[in-house]
Amino acid sequence: MNAQRYRRSMIVYDLDSLVGVNRSEGNSSMGRSTNLSLINHNVYTYIKDKFQSAYIQSSTSNNNNDENDNKDAIVNEEKWSVMVIRDPFLLRQFCDDVAFTRSIREIEEEEAEIRRADQPVRCVQCSDYYLVQDNKMGVCVHHDGFVYDNHSITLAQWGQHAAIAQLLKEEAEAIKQSSTNPLTPEQKERLEREKQRFKYICCNQTVQASGMVGGCKRGKHSLADVKLIQWEYECDHNRDYQDKRLNLLQTRI
Ligand SMILES: [Zn+2]
Ligand SMILES: [Zn+2]
Structure with a gap:
């Protein structure tokens, strides 16, 4: 036909x-x-x-x-x-x-997607901002374990942020005290040693109160819906790191 x-x-x-x-x-x-x-x-x-x-x-x-x-x-x-x-x-x-x-719905969906892609998301692991499309393996540098106090006989466990807050507090107190009562060289030395007492369980690196936030792990940034409290919980309850701390404790008894 x-x-x-x-x-x-x-x-x-x-x-x-x-x-x-x-x-x-x-x-x-x-x-x-x-x-x-x-x-x-x-x-x-x-x-x-x-x-x-x-x-x-x-x-x-x-x-x-x-x-x-x-x-x-x-x-x-x-x-x-x-x-x-x-x-x-x-x-x-x-x-x-x-x-x-195109349909209005389609256009709105696309616009929402573009807005989402342009919106920086804050990563709870490294505290940095990122765009969703840039979140590739290796961009997020962080520690994934809790902190322990190497000077305490029980190797007291600290949260990452709590440990840093504690160091900053001690530093401020020392400055306040030295303004009225100058520190002796021995006191200064002790203070410096005390500053080094917090270690990350994941890598035994010393916790620094200030300066660049580094890390022993390289991965992806946390997703937008992950809260800091969830991330800290994960770091604090990591089974491997709990075992590692117990092993450290046992070698010191
Ligand atoms: Zn680490
Ligand atoms: Zn990150």
């Missing part, structure tokens, strides 16, 4: 298979990024042009049976194109290129 006889025709394009998207990871000054590009660009351009220009095609047909003198009749031929696109990047690209009207 001759397809031309039909006034309506429809063609379905599967853009995921016909065009396809190439993903490549790259390093830039902004950190690691994912670059997306179309694979079959020529096919894409061809389909895009078809989609934009040929949905209604007017043609003139000669109708010899017509009794009127007006022999030429305009026949509107509807040519429908249906696009099947699963890849979000391809979908956005195509909608933008053909100025396709």
